Amino acid sequence: MQTSMIGAVYKNFLGHAPDWYKKTIIAFLLINPLLFQVDPYIAGWTLVIQFIFTLAMALKCYPLQPGGLLLIEAMFIGMTTPGHMMHEIEVNLEVVLLLVFMVAGIFFMKDLLMYLFTKLVIKVQNKLVLSLSFIFASAFLSAFLDALTVVAVIISVGLGFYSIYHKVASGKEFHSDHDHTSDTAVEDRQSDLENFRAFLRNLMMHSAVGTALGGVMTMVGEPQNLIIADKAGWSFVEFFIRMAPVTLPVFVFGLMTTVVLEKAKLFSYGAQLPETVRNILEDYNNHMDKGRSKRDTAKLLVQALIGVWLVVGLATHMASVGLIGLSVIVLATSTSGVIEEHAIGKAFEEALPFTALLCVFFGVVAVIIDQGLFQPVIHWVLSFEGETQMVMFYLANGVLSMVSDNVFVGSVYITEVTSALEAGQITRDQYDMLAVAINTGTNLPSVATPNGQAAFLFLLTSAIAPLLRLSYGRMVYMALPYTVVLTIVGLAATYLVLGDATQMLYDMHLIEHHSAAEAASGSASH
Template sequence: MPVTMSQAFIDNFLGHSPKWFKIAILSFLIINPMVFYIDPFIAGWLLILEFIFTLAMALKCYPLQPGGLLAIEAVAVGMTSPSQVFHEIEANLEVLLLLVFMVAGIYFMKQLLLYVFTKMITKIKSKIVVSLMFCIASAFLSAFLDALTVIAVIIAVAVGFYSIYHKVASGKHFTDDHDHTSEGHQQLCENELSAFRGFLRNLLMHAGIGTALGGVCTMVGEPQNLIIAAQANWQFGEFAIRMSPVTIPVFFAGIFTCFLVEKYKVFDYGQELPSAVHKILSDYASHEDARRTNHDKMKLVIQALVGVWLIIGLAFHLASVGLIGLSVIILTTAFNGVTHEHALGKAFEEALPFTALLAVFFAIVGVIIDQQLFAPVIQWALSYEGNTQLVIFYIANGLLSMVSDNVFVGTVYINEVKAALLSGQITREQFDLLAVAINTGTNLPSVATPNGQAAFLFLLTSAIAPLIRLSYGRMVWMAVPYTIVLSIVGVLAIQFGGLEQMTQYFYDHQIITHHSVANSTSLTH
């Protein structure tokens, strides 16, 4: 029976996505203009919820297409304008360059990363110790690198582990070509593969949480940290010290939570590495050690040296993060002999779809700005005073970051607080305290959902997520213990951690140069 045009349209629309999902997206596209005509504010929040829905369905359909359709319609009906979308992309160009170049740069360092982490996995038998090492290492790296860079490293490692196991378990040798994304290999033991997937999910989630624990500490840890530091005129050391009354207790609470969930095997944690998989990875490590030539060793040395440059360049902010990533690509490829264009192109395959998705997300940000969706919350928070105001800002930032994006929330809030400072509504001292509350509020409770943190969203939409069955819902469930602990410890530290005393110490000892309200008006508005 011939297919009708309407059936062909449904079949082609969003490809192999579930039919109910296709109908839902089409319904959104029909309903949104009508709601916008009735009440633009409600339409704006409806659009946010719909976009989050597309993120939640990332394993069924990559969010770029359905989310992009919603964004295009939002611009078409007047929720925002093309100029506003371009302005948001322009303001976040550093983040986009980071994705394009830094993630590709990490691709050319994967031999070193796989070597280091394979040794860690094969030499350490305790799952708890391995989990703690992944969490702590991610936290340390995120304090000096960007969280997206760190999660890209861990994803590259996880893909390497998975492909090695999948190749050997499918009856092939380490040196054979193999498609590890194929599900058609009969030799694979389903129980063994399921346990290995669970093991990798655990490590990736611990690493993701680690990026939040370390990323909140310094001005280079998260994109919004750079924005907050710039508005407050804080340098690297001052930023870290000002955040320390909150970030230090939160860090130890997060590490302790990692230990507890692994020890008691709750929230899908505690998945052990199957002995057969451990043997495969150990054999792979021995195989690589035995066949490693001087050329291979020199490649590892070059990658290690470039890694040192990467940490130094980002820690001291010697250049834009994206440009440092570009330098990583140039240095590793030039000194390791990667000179063909097609070899370079493979490095960009992972990052570019997510870069496009982030550009679409900035269209949603444009809607939030033009429709002033967050304005009532901000004005309500500013109506309080003292420590209560700090707690309200922390909670409001956290809740909004859970449903939107912490980079956007941090940017909007610091600009609103800056405007309140310049208008005389708050003092410079209160501005500094609120900056701490905004930074910690956007970085800690936002671990609750993948859309709350760019690193989590990048993990959800990466190539590894469908391979290890890491869905949106599973990420939310596995983040629950961390969300509860980090949020509670954070709010207690804001309330009782001595932030006011720390700020007063800075002013009394004139450690900072911008200690008067008059000087603060020099901040860029």
């Protein structure tokens, strides 16, 4: 009886995940307490690697459950505390609110998004031009909005396209209810479906990289940018100008990489939209245009106005991103007649699982801090001087951002450098250069892995990832050429261009020149 009960408990554990995966997670849980008793530092890095493993296996099992079990055990054995995890969540509360409210807000604007992007995909038949349009639009929006918001838009659009084709290919009407997670009804169109998946994967990855290209440019592009700008005392304009010697060349080479990948069809890029799918999307567009009532048109116009409010509100920082997202929910639902609780609740289904996973991730960040996992690297980098130190900061930030959250890495490094400035170990001009290296280092090489940037992680764990067969490994593979190009160009610009360009900007009086004496007096008054 006991044996059968244990077997039943084991079968329930992690549901239909593969047996080898279940045994691996159990092995992790058994090993970690023993390893922590032997060497806490090694145990900490082991936990980080195990958590990355759960992210890599996201298509086998959503990372929240196995990652959450590992974190709960880590707290019980003393790797970190619930209080520290709560502190990390509080520090990142804006990101949490963004996910809860902004993603739900985008859900209620999907009619407008589908209208605009369907027109774009149908009108622009050249795949290269379409890819450049997606990456440029993502970069531009991410420079003023949050990257997660932009990715939420792209995911919503991709899901809309996929569900439309899957529904029609299954023999149903546009307005019919349909389960697009099963391919049973479209087995006779498997070739077109796979090609369409590859096409959408291309657009998703181009857009995700675009958020990194744009997000690095401005102080509102990424959360760590705000932290760095605040520590350095830079305004919006000064931040953009200081970053420009690195970010503008990187942006140009990023677009050039897109052209090469699409033309040469490397790293799974270059997939074309099947003609049958294009015909279905055109039929859908015509169907919606013909059947659009005055109320539907009014809904699109109101959503367009809400979209303007969204862009203006975020670009001018009228309120935190999450609160603006909440305002979008209120405005979009009240003006479109969505007043039932269950109808509103559907909008939160996409965001809340990832929000819970992100909180677990903040717990892992707490482990990284409590066990001092990055301290040896930080001290080693600070031991260098001059241009070598700037290059090492860039590389160290990049490598650590591939493993951990780039917001955490950026905030840790800028705090250390600020302390060095206040202690008189570096001059103010050195500090400004290092701040640029830290910002670009955390934003650019981190596209290598989904755990490097929250936007990439959101895409990996979203509802569209399993539909498009977009696994952790595939994301790493498709991001590899961008990772190599952005990292090398960013490094070259940091080493070869940044110093000369900054001096030229000083001479043109576009940015303020800080002498060592000014820095020392500023530190003393501080």
